[in-house]
Amino acid sequence: MVKNSLRRLNRYREIVSLFGKYGFGYIVEDVGLTHMLSMKAKIASDFKQGNMKSAGSRVRSLFEELGPTFVKMGQMLSIRSDLLPAEITIELEKLQDKVPPVPAGDIKDKILQELGFPVEELFHSFNEECVAAASIGQVHEAVLKDGSSVMVKVQRPGIKKNIFTDLQIMRDLSRLLEQRYDWARHYHLADMVDELAESIKKELDYLEEARNTETIGMQFDNHEKIKVPNIHWDYTTAYVLTMEKLTGIKLTELDRAGCSKECKRNIAELLAEAFLTQILKEGFFHGDPHPGNILYLPEKEQLGLIDFGQVGRLPARMRDDAANLMLGLMMEDTDLVVKALYRLAKVPHTVDENHFYDDIDRIRKKLSHMPLGELNLGYTIKEIFATAREHQIIIHKELTMMGKTLITFEGIIKDMDPAINIIELARPYGEALLLERYNPVNMGKRLWKDAEGLSSTLASMPGKVEELVGKTTDGHLKFEISLTEIKSILTKFDRMSNQISFSLTLLAFSIVVLGLIIGVTFGSQSILTGIPAMEIGFIIAFFMFLWILYSILKSGRF
Template identity: 60%
Template sequence: MGTNGIRRLNRYREIVSLLVKHGFGYIVQEVGLTDNLTMKDRLIADFKQGNSQEMGYRLRHLLEELGPTFIKLGQLLSIRSDLLPVEVIRELELLQDDVNQVPINEIKGKIQLELGRAVEEVFDCFHETPAGAASIGQVHEAKLPSGPRVMVKVQRPKIKETVYADLEILKDLSKMMENHYDWAEHYHITDLMNELAESIKTELDYMEEGRNTETIQFQFQNHTGIKVPEIYWDYTTAEILTMERLDGIKITEVQQLNLTQEEKRHVADLLIESFVTQILREGFFHGDPHPGNIFYIPETKQIGFIDLGQIGRLSSRKRYDVTTLMIGLMNEDTDLIVKAMYRLTYVPTSVDDKRFYDDIDRVSNKFSHTTLGEWDFGLTINELFSIAHNHQIYIPTDFMMLGKTLITLEGIIRDIDPSLNLLELAKPYSQQLLMERFNPVKFGKRLLNDAEDLTKSVTKIPGQIEEVLQKTSEGDLKVKISVHELEDIFAKIDRLSNKISFSVTLLAFSIVVLGLIVGATFGTNTILTSIHALEVGFIIAFLMFLWIIYSIIKTGRF
């Protein structure tokens, strides 16, 4: 076994031991990982399940102790309200990314390795005490020779090796879970792990975060109320990120400034406008807008965004559907809400359309008697996700991330001023989007695009029909059938074959009876009649007939 294999095996044992330590030993046992436990671990294993709150508490501490990869996993799961109880979600939202500081000599060595010069040569001033230490990177204040004050994010040494090894283990574990749990297969746990892997790999590339920051900056280049830090590319690599320092306070600390009601409304309006622009106009939005990543700059009365490693993306079609959903919610239009939900999720063919519509209509009616200013938007979104879950409709992660972002935004606005309401503030923007949707130029362009797509589809039909007929005539036609459909087909074949067997058996028995009647009527004295062969044959045939009928009934497929 090579060095990587040994390291991976040791990490497996560490993960399994921590699972047991935090009360998740039953998972270890069921997926077949007990061989990775030491005798001591097996003796102290506790295979009992607690309530949701206790489970969430233990899960949070387990993930924190397992390290950066698993903390990111917990953060990803915290947006999956369709998978976990609300008590567990609340605990996962408390996941702390604070870890021990990296020694300053290692940080300086990393900077020299990446930038090719000693820290003293790169910066006029470099604060050795970090401004923040997270599981992937550590941030230090500095000053460039040209004068600007900056924040320098330095990636932890050897963090990539640890994360990449953990991601491989998580992929293995997700496959084991899908093999042992139906719910894991239904919710595409392997796909979820793949999304996590891509997300973390992106976060490990600081060049990508720099490009994300510039993209958001470009969205607001002409907006004086929104500030995104400048990236200094000459001092940035895949593992070093140098950006402009924003002098402000966390957005949740605004209430400590004794602002007037009008000033608070202005801050909330800036937040709403910024996310309407990011989500519904550009389709490129801050995927982790917790209060620590959003600043308020009192001197300039600006909103500032930092830490743009995690980004949400929406195609133009999805932006259209999200707008449809928002308009449907605000106008209590069940038809629009259902249409948008169907387009934004993966709906199985087995879904009961009428029941789903009625459940959505129930939510719509529930909030129709609530004034817009008192409407709990977060509760509404969670109700929609819960209904989708109950109907086994799969919600893609990007849609879940969007929902989580809007719920977080609603919470921030309430912290600024409890009397402010997200939907009430957003209504003018939704009306503007509605007007834009039916703008003759844009409406005509959308119709033209749809017509082009339809034309392409129609022109392909003759060729597709010809191909199907050709393959049919040559015996090469292949049909894809799901496992569930295959089981139904086999069941129908069994029923058909059992009915044929029953008919043939009944026919054979009838022939035997007929032969007995003929023999009795026209028979002569032979050796066969002397030993009662016909009677014996009748009894044997009758018993075989009963046995075949019993076997067919026993299968339950008749």
């Protein structure tokens, strides 16, 4: 316990020191953590607010030096164009997740610990030199006893404990930022960190990745041209993942492999089919489709998809609205785009709807006037999300993942053939989706489902009304009040209490004056007659009255 606390404290100090090093010392100062800096770190820290133009590169350098947890967090934040300025997200997209590999001996020990047998007994052969090394795990080629070629992904020893420590510190920092900055409260920074933390934790669980792989594989069970590797469950745990090896060409090496223009066009169409099926039809899609995770298998002319540590999920209703958003852009229908956005986001009551509509219409018109070869659906959606941010509209995180996926796979297609247009490739799927949606049978099913939900709501309404009336009668009715409303209420209470205090003080002063008058009129001789007690008491009371009056007026709440 003591050891863990010391490790956490030392890591806290390291993080705070690096914030100062990269020009974010003013944040450390604002949230009250300067006491955690050593004298050397205080001297090295920059406590002045830096130039926003360089903020992006400084944030990227900071996250890279802070290590795996912050790199992962930065990569996930890079898709949040609805929350962060472009100069930040562009730099976060450049974050590198490459680290020196773990020694082969440590990897073998981890496999023994997880699978219960040494590598020599589990595999016919095991390549000690890793194929890829990242901050969380690394991949080795191997051959099973039955001759199957596999890829074995092994989590770095001790990495989970380090990441969990960083996540705890991130939560602390996010709450401190919410206490200090309005923007952090508005965007619910602590909740966002919790959501990102959950995503990182899922990446640490290789059983979760194995299940994701199987789910994506089932989407293409009957598709001969799209291949997802099979999972070898007997060789898989939360820390070791063993899957079928796909032998193919990376999409960045197609020219070197002699792939023709027609071949590239076929790959692009398969890629569009794969991702539009996942996003619009299944609502469960690859969240990190960079070129290294997509292979072309020339022997069977297949498209291979690998590495499902990050996935995106769109619930049925959100999937329909996301489809409406894309269809609205394809059909140049601003009304459809705006209506879809309102259902896909948290829209504040203060939003200027006409202004927002005009901004979206401007983006839509720009898209319709672009030459065919320059049309870019992914970046158009990203621009729409950024516009929503300017209007303080918060897009649901599932949609930002979809936007990032569209941008990535559209970029891959453009690299293969700049003349290929994703909107033209997507149009047949959009039209098929429209036909399916407005099919009388499907419409009837949706109406019936909505009617069931409405009837359930209506049936429960009398009970809800009775409960509301009961709580009101018993005095147990509760109201939700925002922080700004609480502040306004407290200010009014202050004004009322100050006015009451002033009235009571004035009354007391009046009584003192009255007592003085009576004392002078009906006073009698005593030992204290020679002492001007009444005059002294009057002076003291008068100055106390002036002091209370000054304090109330100074507060500005009278």
